[in-house]
Amino acid sequence: MLKLEHLKKRYKTGPWVLKDISFEVPEGEIVGLIGPSGAGKSTLIRCINRLIEPSEGNIYLADACLSKLSTSQMRTQRRKIGMIFQEYALVERLSVMENVLSGRLGYLPFWRSFLRKFPSNDIDNAFEYLDRVGLINHANKRADELSGGQRQRVGIARALAQDPRLLLVDEPTASLDPKTSRQIMRLIQSICRENGLPAIINIHDVPLAQQFVDRIIGLQGGEVVFDGKPDELTEDVLTRIYGDEDWHPEPQDDADELEQAEVA
């Protein structure tokens, strides 16, 4: 279980970008984090694993209070937090298998990680994860030979190799076509269900989020303005999160807008 208590963040310059955020995510629950650009979604995700230092408040993962740990203690905890990124963050010149195994680096003593000497158990598990994400036949390919969807699957297998207690997912489908996006969301959903993993997914595509997450948290100006089930996301709520917009425009309206923009 993940618990945020009165989390606040202000960068060195500027206003508060997270203002008193509190919520809990139980085992196995997938939360979609939505909100307009600049609402604080990426900052929130990065505060949880302390890639960005929170200014105030506490973050608990299972029994550990992450926000109170020293840098070295946090390094130990961070290996339990799987991250999946929009741009995959793979090492392009390494093989698919080596990329998956890199999820184990945080567990190895220095000499093993320096020599990239992975225990055979890690290698067996990595094959299992590659099989789980449908890439068992691509283990020896270089990462840069894969399509975007396949790369994201490697990112998911690498996160699994960490044996995580939490998944943090930052715009996993932003670089993918609609069909591949759905496949990736379905894969993340089934992995969370199978492993009882809590997940927070920063996602711009609201209909996609509604289809695959259990709960939606809407951020606006660094505050939670909605926390509920995907089917409670009414037009009023969308307006509260994103501001005024016609949520069901006729296709013709879009074409007109485009035409007007081109003329202008």
Ligand SMILES: Nc1ncnc2c1ncn2[C@@H]1O[C@H](COP(=O)(O)OP(=O)(O)OP(=O)(O)O)[C@@H](O)[C@H]1O
């Ligand atoms: N390193 C930084 N220094 C100062 N301000 C920052 C920094 N990173 C982000 N911000 C500001 O914090 C606010 C929240 O940014 P954040 O990237 O978390 O929003 P977001 O909801 O993830 O946006 P997007 O959907 O566009 O990625 C913005 O006003 C942004 O300008």
